[in-house]
Amino acid sequence: MSEDSTGETTEDIAFGGGVTLVGTSFGKAAKFGLNVVLGQVLGPSYYGAYTVLYGVVSLLTDVSLFGMRDGLVRFLPKYDTGENTRDSEVLVLSLGVTLGLSSATALLLYFSAPDVAALLLDDLQVVREVRVFALAIPLYAIVLWGAAVAKGAEFTGYYTLVQHIIFPGLQLVLISVLLTVGFELWGAVYGFLLACFGGVLSVSYIVVKCTPEFQFPERFHVTKPLLSYSAVMLLVGLSAILLSQTDKLMLAFFTDESGIVGVYTAASLLAAQLSIVLASLNAAFAPRISSLYTRDRTRDLSEYYRTVTRWAITITIPPFILLVTFPEDFLVIFGDEFASGQLPLVILSAGYMTNIATGPAGTFLRMTDGHRVEFAIVAFTVASNLLLNAVLIPKYGAVGAAIATGVSIGGSNVVRTGIIRGRFEFTPYSRPVFKPLLAGGIVGILGLWIQRFYEVQGPLAASSVALPLCLVYGGIVVVLGLEPNDKEVLKSLYRRLIDG
Template identity: 35%
Template sequence: MTSATASIRGVARGGGLNLAGAVLGQAAVFGVLLLLARWLDVRQVGRYAQAYATLSLLGLLALSGFRAGLTRFVAVHLADGDAAAVRGTVRLGLAISAGAAAVLGAGLAVAAPWLAVRLHDPGLATGLRLMALTLPAATMCEAALAATRGWRSQRAFTLIGQVYEPACRLALTALLLAVGAGLTGAFWAVAGAGWSAAALALLALRARMRTLTRTPGMVAPAYRPRELFSFSTVSWLSSLSATGLIWLDTLLLGFFGSPDIGVYNVATRLVTLAVFVLAPMNAAFGPHLAHLHHRADVDGVRRVYGAVTGWIVRLSLPAFAALLTFPGELLALFGDEFTTGAAVTVVLAAGQLVNAATGPCGTVLNMSGRVAVNMGDNVAALLLNVLLNLVLIPAYGIVGAAVAWAVSLAAVNTARVLQVRRLTGALPFTRGLGKGLVAGAAALLAALAARAVLPGGAGTLVIGLVVIGVVYLAVVAALGLSGEDRMVLRSLLRRSGGGRAPAGDGGASDGGANDGGANDGGANDGGADKGGVPDAA
């Protein structure tokens, strides 16, 4: 078996676990937004989005890049058998992240009334204070889960970060809304889910730490801050820019006093459903790519990159067809007042389609050692996004914000594809991707035809979704599956059997830790509740 074939199977196994977690997590987050839209008004939904955007941005500031650094250096020190360095890395990363989060949280609590006024919504102060309470928990949870991934396992990250936290938030939100706690109750649900998830993440990390062998003379933790800080600083700037691109438009809409932030947030949630596969596939893809690059297997890099891109696109295309054909009907699920975001949904879907079609190009840059190049891309995209928002939001409101975000996203991913081509010779375009695009185009045309002849309403949406699914699957079957696709399906079906990766979940491959660093992949860059730029970090 070639390295590329083994890596494709490993990506399939790890991606299958992550994908299952992402499906459950996205369903829970979607449920939270649906509850908010049904129980509260549009203005309050926008208030929730702004508070959560603040939490996401400050959380990334507090982490200071240690998420990627913890994963990378825990994996490196484990590979070297250096238990003391593992302990020192974990303690240093957790202590600094938690301390920074506490300071930022205190600052946000004090500044909440002032910031709420600047966002033209004095009622936002309570939500900001509760986000300040949540910030240390969210930061510790992220850092602890990042450290567990250094053991080449996605299990704790998936079960706690992608499944438990959003599911707990959904349950608490439903309970508190039902007892009449309103928007304040929804904010408390974020805090409750955050702190309980942090406790579970720390317990998972503690269990991992207990597996370390206490070598004589190396019991005390060994602190190596220079290597951790040098790597984490670049990763932090890259992730900060990527998360800014995800959430800045929401805050800028508030600064310009837009009354449609809630509509914009719901529209972005719909688009998230089309691209939720990006993050779990990136999380499984990164370590295998690092392994292939470390072995100078250029053909393997090209093959795996193309295969992963093909899967991402083919899994996403039916959802894109639905978004482009039935944006108003989908938004009406949240309430008739949200249907004004139909144009926003279409614009954002176009930008995310480019994101999906270019594949995990940012992860290719990171795992091949070009972290600084990826950071430059993210900073440039953020600056372009800010400039376009400042120009377009005053004139066009939420549609202008959507155009700014879609253009920035398309531009940065196009640039990355060209950089990956120049640096590695890899392109994301394969025969499988072409087949998927043909099937997607056929499903889109069939859906447009169905909409033209049907009267409209919920019945049209249901029939249209069925038409998309049936036509898409029929065309895919008619075009046929490649041998590689069949191999991936077999790997997924044997996921719970004996064909596991050494870590137990297919989340990484041997050697991946020593070159290219952590598999951050942007999988959790504060964009879980918006969809953002899963490949940007």
Template identity: 30%
Template sequence: MSHSSEHDARSPNASSDKGDATPDYADRILKGGSSVFSGSLIAKAVGFALQVVLGRGFGKTLYGLYSYGLSVLRIVRELSTLGLQNGVVRFGAEHNEDGNKAALKGTFLAVGGLGTGAGVLMGVALYLAAPWLAEVALRSTNDPLVFQLFGIALPFYVFTYLGSRMARALGQMRVDVLLDSILQPALFLLFTGIILLLGQGFRMALYAFVASTVLAAGASAYAVYRLFPPLFSSLVPTIDLRTLLRFSLPIVGVSLASMGLARADRIMLGPLAGEEAVGLYTAASKMSVQLRFVLFALTAAFSPVISELYHSGRTDELAQLYADTVRWIALGTLPLAVVLIVFAPDIMALFGTEFREGALLLRLLAGAYIVVAGSGSVGHMLQMSDHQDFAFWVNASMAVLNVGLNWILIQWYGVVGAAIATGAAHILGNVFQLWGLYHFTHIQPFRWTLWKPLAAAGASGTVAWVLFAQLASLSRWLIGIPVALLVYGGVLLALGLSPRDQAIADDLWAELRTRLDA
């Protein structure tokens, strides 16, 4: 009896502690996510401006050539990083939380040294393979220079990427976004604008890409030093290299499989349909991928929390937070999805009138990315809960499927076939990962409260289609898109936020007012 009474007496406090912890984590995710979100707004603006300048400045064919080379560069980068971009977050965040500076220094040095060394080797390989790649992959230009210069840039590209993940491990989300998504594209945009103003051509733009990558790598090294001065101190580092690599190396397969999903379409369009098709498809892909914007911001802040909660056995809190993030992602993603799908021809025309024909591509890809965003951080949930091997096999299977579907459908339907193949592979991959997550952890992210943003998106989409059919192109920008967004917000407000979201919104609003009054 006394044992039971003692247990009952402790239970309310235990429950209270658990309940108190969840809002703390939710606040941490939202604050970290808002930091990434604000930084990502700048990144998206810079990235969008860069794509428009390249598309308008060089046309579909040369824009396609650059996009093709960049796709190859990013695939080779995933090989070069050895999965350490995730390993440094997994173990770096843990060492930082524990205050173990020696282990943190060892992790950073191992990640930087191994990744950059692999980048040098792979860069040399890419440079030497450039003539063969140009002969096999480029139907219109057959110019190896893009691969040669990107091979030179590769080690710097890898180092900047790993530096951004070191900042993420330290909880510095804004620095992470700056290094990963803003600095190099901003420098490249600046240099490209100058090149176009001076009347220089596409080759000079490729040299500008290399210069921007070198400068970004230098800034990355300086940023990591400022965030973690012991990195270059006399502190003796400690590192469990075997554990780091055991976690990281399988993620190479996951990353390559993910790249196969993300890049196989463009890689195969080059030899099968030519650089012009790559340019048109890339423009549509760049716009549709914006639907992962909120997903990216929240995942960056959520990833360290997943590891902390799962490995401390607090799976109920983890499940609730995962469901919360999926709902927040839906709230922020669905209005943009309505705009991209309904007003696709006008949005594609931003790259130039010749890109307008890619509206169907944008609609197909946007539909697939709605499913990707609606699955939330499922890939990170699997990886950070030590089920990275399953994530690898799912992504590897979908990458193989994607290659096969692209090979068949591009020859049947051209560039539209690439969109169908890639969209199908993305959807199936996320469905399998959601099943695997539930199978291993009994966690799934869907709650009944999702019906409100879905209803708001349905109402907004209906109004948007009517306006698209009735209005001229300019009026769609001035009237159609704003009205569609207002309808979404109005319906959402009429339905009301959930009590949990309302409490969080009130807290965020109070914090914003405090900052404005300060």
């Protein structure tokens, strides 16, 4: 790869990933803040009940969308030629499918609420909450549909506004207010319903802004290709949601206490924050890797892949060290009762770090004609995760769920990396990746020494230790030497900041 090509490539990764990171940070912070509020106010038992019911609603809403979020992103740009109304056909058909399926799903959950409450929570007192969640399904589906319209119409700003700012912000504010005045679990569920109402109002305005040339179609020509594509993406989406919710739902099924689910959910939420950097880099990585693959620029593809992996590892190592060194001190953010989740937090963090250490392998496969292989891997991962949870939870409880999920998350990307190596004859690693690993090893030992010989209690104390540890880590990385493309990116970002 030429020097100019390298600079352009790495600058695009950094800037694109940075923009995405900034755009999604508010949403991540709002969701995390909401879960902290729920944990603090509701306690482990009711917090666990809320997360289980929310997981059910998320799964049913994804079924109701029938893969149309991906279908909109795929077909709106394809038919946006100004010469026909097929983009309008996509809008009407996707909305009709979403409204029909979400309404039917909501009715099914509403009338089966007693059975759901008994099966998952062993508590008939939450039937009312299940039914309120059921009423929210059509509204929630419309919010996600509207965000997908903005994304498919290439109004990224509107998409980010709805998906990562307005809707998460409404949930945080409304649920917090209702909890503050004493409504507890009932208030949390009603707050979600009200946030969905607000989200529908916002997406209604945004969809109109994003589709100024909409014309109601007289006939539909896109029914078969849209439904065929969306059906496949539904399976992929369901597999991903099942993978993210299986541990919590099966823990609720095999245990009698929703408090265990609440503690485990807090640990899972903290560990999941480790993936933020890789997810942000992936957003910038996906279109570029597709372009390089199409032009058969294998050498540039290899460099791109290794750069993203190295940056993801370098940036994620410090928070990983903090979570595994001071797990109890971060868990008490949710409340003192959540401190018992420290072992699941350590196990899950190790699983996520393994996933990050193998780089953006899933995105790489999807963007290089490996989407069928990717679906097979996801399906196998879901099946193995179900089996591992079924075997380990009855014996080890929350720790068993963490082992099952950590192995599934980490192991699937190891398999992807092997497949990529077989197809392209390169791996996501190069010599420079050992610099952050060495720095992380040194700082990890230092963190364990501090944890053993000094009393660190609570998130504030752990945060006060975090800053010097991160400075030491960064100093070691700099002393070991930055790569030429790292220096070029830093210079470029500095120029962009100076230029406004």
